[in-house]
Amino acid sequence: MTLLDVQDLNVRFSTGEGIIHASRDVSFSLDTGEVLGLVGETGSGKSIIGQAVIRLLPSTAEITGDISFDGKNLNTLSEAAMHSLRGSSISLIPQNPSGALDPVARNGDQISEIVTGRFKKRSDIVNRVHVLLSSVGLVPSVRIADEFPHQLSGGMRQRLTTSIAITENPRLIIADEPTKGLDFRAREMTATVLADIQKQNQSSLLLITHDLDLAEQLCARIAVVYAGEIVEISPVSRIFAEPRHPYTRALIQAIPKNGLIPIPGQSPSLLDLPEGCSFADRCEYCADICRLTHPEFVYGTMNGGVRCHHPFSS
Numbered sequence: 001m002t003l004l005d006v007q008d009l010n011v012r013f014s015t016g017e018g019i020i021h022a023s024r025d026v027s028f029s030l031d032t033g034e035v036l037g038l039v040g041e042t043g044s045g046k047s048i049i050g051q052a053v054i055r056l057l058p059s060t061a062e063i064t065g066d067i068s069f070d071g072k073n074l075n076t077l078s079e080a081a082m083h084s085l086r087g088s089s090i091s092l093i094p095q096n097p098s099g100a101l102d103p104v105a106r107n108g109d110q111i112s113e114i115v116t117g118r119f120k121k122r123s124d125i126v127n128r129v130h131v132l133l134s135s136v137g138l139v140p141s142v143r144i145a146d147e148f149p150h151q152l153s154g155g156m157r158q159r160l161t162t163s164i165a166i167t168e169n170p171r172l173i174i175a176d177e178p179t180k181g182l183d184f185r186a187r188e189m190t191a192t193v194l195a196d197i198q199k200q201n202q203s204s205l206l207l208i209t210h211d212l213d214l215a216e217q218l219c220a221r222i223a224v225v226y227a228g229e230i231v232e233i234s235p236v237s238r239i240f241a242e243p244r245h246p247y248t249r250a251l252i253q254a255i256p257k258n259g260l261i262p263i264p265g266q267s268p269s270l271l272d273l274p275e276g277c278s279f280a281d282r283c284e285y286c287a288d289i290c291r292l293t294h295p296e297f298v299y300g301t302m303n304g305g306v307r308c309h310h311p312f313s314s
C-alpha cells in the first residue's frame with residue numbers, strides 16, 4: 001500500500017543571482033514498510049526533497065506539486081495539523097544532528113520531553129527513555145541519559161537524534177545522511193539500528209545518502225537524483241547489476257569497491273540549467289537530441305523508470 005506519494009515536486013529559490021531550481025518534477029512513491037534510497041552527488045537536491053515531504057523548507061522556497069501521506073494531501077494541511085503529524089507520523093533524522101539537539105538539555109530529557117504526555121508515571125517515562133537509548137546502542141543508558149549532547153561523539157549524537165526520531169514509532173522516517181562522517185563501526189551500528197527499527201515497526205524509510213554501499217544494504221529501491229531531478233528509479237538488485245542511466249552507471253563505478261573511477265566534469269549549476277539533458281556535458285553517449293531536448297521520465301516495468309534519450313537496455 002502506498003504511504004507516501006510525491007508528484008511533480010518543484011522547489012525554487014529566488015536569489016539575487018537568479019532562480020535556483022533545487023527540485024524539478026520529482027515524482028516517486030513509497031509503500032508501507034518499504035525502504036527507498038535517494039542517492040546522488042552533493043548539492044543534487046536530496047535533502048530538499050526530504051524537507052519538502054515533512055514541510056520544513058525555509059519560507060523563501062517556492063514549492064509546487066502534490067505530496068500525499070496516508071491519503072492526506074500535505075499541501076493543504078494546516079500548519080497545526082502538520083505540526084502534530086511531525087514526530088508522531090513522519091519524522092526526520094536531520095543531516096546535522098547537533099543543530100537538532102538542545103545543547104543545554106540532558107540527553108535523556110530530550111526524549112522524555114516528547115514522551116511525557118503519553119505516560120502518567122515518572123517511572124514509565126524513565127523506562128521508555130532507557131529502552132530508546134539502548135535500542136540505538138547508547139549504553140549504558142543510565143549514564144548517557146544523564147550526560148549532555150556535547151559529551152557524546154559525532155556518531156553517538158547521530159544515534160541520539162535517531163532515537164528521538166523514532167520515539168513515537170512514526171510510520172515514515174526520513175533519514176538524511178545518517179552515516180555522514182562516521183567511522184566504520186559507527187556506520188555499521190547506525191545501519192543496523194535503522195534496519196531493525198524499520199523492520200520492527202514496519203515503518204517506511206526514505207534514506208537520503210551519498211553512500212551507495214549503505215543504500216545497497218538497506219534499500220528495496222533506489223532513486224538517483226541529479227541536478228534536482230530523479231534520473232532513474234529501480235529495485236536495488238537491478239540498479240547495481242543493470243543501471244539504465246549513464247549517470248547511475250558512472251556513480252556505481254565511482255564506488256571504492258568498483259574501482260573509484262571518477263565521473264569527469266561537474267554537474268550543471270541549478271541557476272543555469274541546460275535546455276537538453278542535465279547530464280549531457282558529462283555523458284560519453286551524448287547525441288544531438290540530448291543537447292536539444294530535455295528527456296522525460298519514462299516509467300518501465302518493475303516499479304521504476306529512467307530519464308534518458310538513450311538508456312542502456314533492460
Ligand SMILES: Nc1ncnc2c1ncn2[C@@H]1O[C@H](COP(=O)(O)OP(=O)(O)OP(=O)(O)O)[C@@H](O)[C@H]1O
Pocket residue numbers: 013020022040041042043044045046047048049058060095210270
Ligand atoms: N535555503 C536555500 N536557499 C537557496 N538555495 C538553497 C537553499 N537550500 C538549499 N539550496 C540549494 O539547493 C540545492 C540542493 O541542496 P540539497 O541540500 O538538497 O543538496 P543535497 O543533495 O542534499 O546535498 P548534500 O549531499 O551536500 O547534502 C543546492 O544547490 C543548494 O545550494
Ligand code: NI
Pocket residue numbers: 046047048095176177
Ligand atoms: Ni543533503
